[in-house]
Amino acid sequence: MRRFRSMLIASAAALLCLGLTTPAALAGPEPPATDGGASTMIIGGEEATEPYSFMVSLHDKIEGQHVCGASLIDAEWVVTASHCVDFGTKPEDLQLRIGSLRKSEGGSVRGAERIVLHPEADPAHFDIALIHLDQPVSNAPVAVDARQPAGTPVRMLGWGCTKVSTPMWGCPAEGKPEVLRQLDSGIRDSGACVNVKAPIEPDSELCTGNPETDAGACFGDSGGPLLRSTAGGWRLLGAFSRVEIVSDGHTPDCSTGMGIYTDVTVHREWMESVISGA
Known part of the structure; x- marks a missing residue:
């Protein structure tokens, strides 16, 4: 199990780090409009201001530690x-x-x-997986959205680093929050996320973050949701994959505020096929 933990951190560090059936999405307020700017509110975020019935903390069962986020999309699937x-x-x-x-x-x-796992998945390509729960839950899942264009206001959630250790990767103890954090941002043009090790794939990934305030997702936020607020409630757009790679060519840097999310909306057919075939 310790091997699982260490390899998970190594993977995240190296690259960072659906209404599918009848989901009843949790309603939420409309996030502030973004104009390429976004709120100055996960690094640079704030503690969650409302409940999120679909938010998942994925734990290493042996060590009892949070390792990733996830989203409930069905009573039995995340x-x-x-x-x-x-x-x-x-x-x-x-x-x-x-x-x-x-x-x-x-x-x-x-x-x-x-x-x-997605049949073509690796940490920089189709970085998406489903987990079947051992028992269903009564929590309201989040509905998967339709693909959205650059400029769309979004919200990211996570228990990831609020500060990063330097020069080493990872979070100092004081940078590991107990309470979920949120950050309002917007979908950026794909050209804003330049990753020399694993370039963004515009057709299946989303670029987001607040570079003007150095606020964005980080270690521990992997797998967590990127959301859009609608009149019918929150809708799921993405799962956090990785941050940009800084100029030395290998060091993940959360402080730029830019991050890459897997666009889960383009994988709707695959997710439906897995769930219906369970």
Whole structure:
């Protein structure tokens, strides 16, 4: 299990780090409009201001530590980044806490029955996976949205670093929040996310973050949701994959504020096929 933990961190660091059936999405306020700017509010974020019944903290079951985020999209299924559950991770290695703002208490706690990686997944390509819960939950899932253009206001959620250790990768103890954090931003033009190790794929990934305030997703936010507020509630757009690579060619740098999300909306057909075939 410690091998799972260390390899997960290494993977995240190296690259960083659906209405599918009948989901009833949780309503939320319209995020502020973005004009390429966005709020100055995860690095640079704030503690969650409302409940998110679909938010998931993915834990290393043996060590009892949060390792990634995920989103409940069905009473029995969550979606996350494939690099969060790759490297031979077994379902029994995982515990999921669903619908709590705190990563270590509350919500609905479940185990994993099955892990399904996208057939073409790697940490820089189709970075998406599904986890089948060992028991269904009553939490309201989030509906998967339609693909959205640059300029769309979005919200990201996560328990990731609020500050980064330097010069080493990772979070100092004081940078690991217990309470979920949120950050309002916008979808950027794909050209704003330049990653020399793993370039963004405009047809299947989303660029977001607040470079003007150095605010964005970071280590520990992997797999967590990128959301859009609608009249019918929050809708899911993405799962966090990685941050940009800075100029030395290998060091992940969360401080730029720019991050790349897997666009889960383009994988709707695959997700539906897995869920319906379970």
